[in-house]
Amino acid sequence: MMQMPSEIDQLQTNLLANPNDYDLLSALADEYFESGRYLEAIRTYDAALTVNPMSADCLNDRGLAYFYVGDAGSAIDSFDKAIALNPDYPNTWLSKGFVLISEGRYQEAIVPLNKVKELESVGQLAMEADKFLAIAAENTLR
DSSP states (O other): OOOOOOOHHHHHHHHOOOOOHHHHHHHHHHHHHHTTOOOHHHHHHHHHHHOTTTTTTHHHHHHHHHTTOOOOHHHHHHHHHHHHOTTTTTHHHHHHHHHHHHHTHHHHHHHHHHHHHHHHHHSHHHHHHHHHHHHHHHHHHH
């Protein structure tokens, strides 16, 4: 029985013909990320950003990958670049707040998390922001 190629294999094959295809690079990076292959994800997000340096979404995702390999400083840098490009993209504000909470930087997390609420007052992102804001409040009252 022949094994079906994985999504990663398929994207890598497609990239051979189109190595500078932003959509393929971004999709491959996302697949690496979802597979927990964060270093490969970072390298592939970097390649995608070489093609399209204005992608706040790609910068956001790269920042999360950096966080998951233990590099919170590079994660925050990536989020800050994304925010500079697109200050109305709530996902990046949420990611920054999440990383700051995870690093125990509760006071610093409040501003980006409130920005999520300002940009998206209802929905999944707002609920996540509320959850993190509660953690920040709990830890800044001590």
